[in-house]
Amino acid sequence: MAKKKKTTKKAKTTEVKPRTKTQILGDISADTGLTRKEVASVFECMSKMIKKDLGNRGPGVFTVPGLMKVKKKVIPRRPARKNVFLPLLGETRDIPAKPARKAVKVTPLKALKDMV
Template sequence: MAKATPGKAKAKKKAMTKSALYAHLAEGTGLKKTDVVTLFDKFLEVIHQELGPKGSGQFTLPGIARFKLRKVKAVKGGQKKINPLNGQEYTTKDRPAHNKVRVLPVKTLSEALK
């Protein structure tokens, strides 16, 4: 078997930063970078409204993703259980109710990435 040499490790590409995304979109659309930032702020505002307490609980960003809000109920703790890794007994804690946001790609994006 051949050993991997440390100098020839495959370099992983870095993810695009928020600032780089704004600059790229501004360049591609001919808008100012501040206009692109304002647009993203408005998108975020709409998502907060739709997923908030007075919203529908769903939001679709056309061609990209669908956001769904799921309410998770509270879980009562106080049960005694055994940790399977070390065999020690522990008592579970209460977990409060909370909301989870699920982001699902839409069909067109999923098919484009295959």
């Protein structure tokens, strides 16, 4: 008599794709009753406000109420270093200087943390 083979059922993993811009605009317009053009203009206005606040003359901080805080962070320059030993390669090299630059930091607020 032949032995029965054990069949193990694999759990179905449905990969969820992120929403597209049109899906986001469509869902918001359906929930709020605004047209898609009005929703798009709200996002456009918000991006202009973020650009203005994070610009050179702005305060450097923009808060999306209840979701996140966007900050401009100035990263200072790094001086050049000579004869730095790299243990992985077993040799010494010169590391060039890096100029100062601006970066964007996004901090989630409590309401966004609680959603996850």
